[in-house]
Amino acid sequence: GAGVSQSPSNKVTEKGKDVELRCDPISGHTALYWYRQRLGQGLEFLIYFQGNSAPDKSGLPSDRFSAERTGESVSTLTIQRTQQEDSAVYLCASSFGPRRGGYTFGSGTRLTVV
Amino acid sequence: GQQLNQSPQSMFIQEGEDVSMNCTSSSIFNTWLWYKQDPGEGPVLLIALYKAGELTSNGRLTAQFGITRKDSFLNISASIPSDVGIYFCAGLYTGANSKLTFGKGITLSVRP
Numbered sequence: 129g130a131g132v133s134q135s136p137s138n139k140v141t142e143k144g145k146d147v148e149l150r151c152d153p154i155s156g157h158t159a160l161y162w163y164r165q166r167l168g169q170g171l172e173f174l175i176y177f178q179g180n181s182a183p184d185k186s187g188l189p190s191d192r193f194s195a196e197r198t199g200e201s202v203s204t205l206t207i208q209r210t211q212q213e214d215s216a217v218y219l220c221a222s223s224f225g226p227r228r229g230g231y232t233f234g235s236g237t238r239l240t241v242v
Numbered sequence: 243g244q245q246l247n248q249s250p251q252s253m254f255i256q257e258g259e260d261v262s263m264n265c266t267s268s269s270i271f272n273t274w275l276w277y278k279q280d281p282g283e284g285p286v287l288l289i290a291l292y293k294a295g296e297l298t299s300n301g302r303l304t305a306q307f308g309i310t311r312k313d314s315f316l317n318i319s320a321s322i323p324s325d326v327g328i329y330f331c332a333g334l335y336t337g338a339n340s341k342l343t344f345g346k347g348i349t350l351s352v353r354p
Contacts, residue, residue, distance in 0.1 A: 132284070161341060170330060170346035171285070184341060219284050230275070231342060233284030 130154075132234035134220050140240045141210055149205040149237045153222030160203050161231060162195060165217045174218075177203060178225075210241045245269075246331055246345035254351045259321055263348050265331030266313045273334040274307050274314040275342070278327045285330055289316070321352050 133152040141147050153160050162174040173187040177197040188194070192210075197203040207214055217238050221231035247266045255261050265274070273292055277285035289300050291307035291314060298305055304317045314333075318325055328347040334340055 163344075171342075171344040173341055173343070176341050221284070230287055230290055233286070235282065235284050 132220055132222055132232050134234035134237050136237055137235065138238045140242060143212060143241055144209055146206065146208045147210055147239065149218050151203045151220030151234060154232055157222035157224055158200050159223045159225050160197060161221045162205050163219045163221065165219055171219065212241045215239055215241045246333055246343055248331055248345035248348050250348065252349045254353065255321055257321055257323060257352050257354050260317060260319045261321060261350065263316045263329055264313065265345050267333055270311040271333030271335050272311060273336060275332045276305050276316045277330045277332060279330065280327050323352050323354055326350060326352050
């Protein structure tokens with residue numbers, strides 16, 4: 129597609145429920161990144177995909193967080209047993225590869241855990 | 243881990259003024275980038291710098307990659323109301339699995 133598409137744009141969920149966040153990267157972009165942005169904060173790295181493998185998962189905050197990617201296409205970030213501290217905007221970005229840094233970001237999914 | 247420092251957290255300027263933002267790090271990066279984020283949107287790339295000492299302009303924006311590779315600045319000249327937003331610096335140390343490290347951002351307000 130023309131840009132990075134994320135869905136849903138907003139999600140309100142009850143504490144303890146599982147959520148799935150979706151990212152459609154730009155066609156041809158082999159690298160895909162997930163970042164978390166808490167209110168008034170910078171971007172916190174979660175996980176990086178090159179193709180469908182994840183060489184760097186170092187930013188996932190706990191084992192409640194997982195992500196997968198199908199080929200060089202869609203990625204899903206899953207948060208199990210959500211907690212209120214998970215409330216944030218989850219941003220996805222893609223690029224042609226990790227070396228140049230010119231990521232294109234989606235508009236994010238705003239997750240609110242009540 | 244690598245950290246990028248941006249301060250102050252907020253800046254308030256008058257329309258037409260120039261503004262300069264700095265970003266520093268304790269670690270070396272070999273790529274520096276500046277992003278702008280509007281409310282409800284993801285960050286958008288403004289300028290990318292790939293060489294120490296490089297000075298690059300994009301319209302009213304000018305950015306420089308510090309010679310020590312541990313800092314960068316962004317200048318905005320003749321500010322206009324649509325310059326309002328959050329400005330993030332980001333650094334990349336390229337390797338096989340490198341990823342961008344972001345500063346906490348500076349929120350810029352422009353008074354008409």
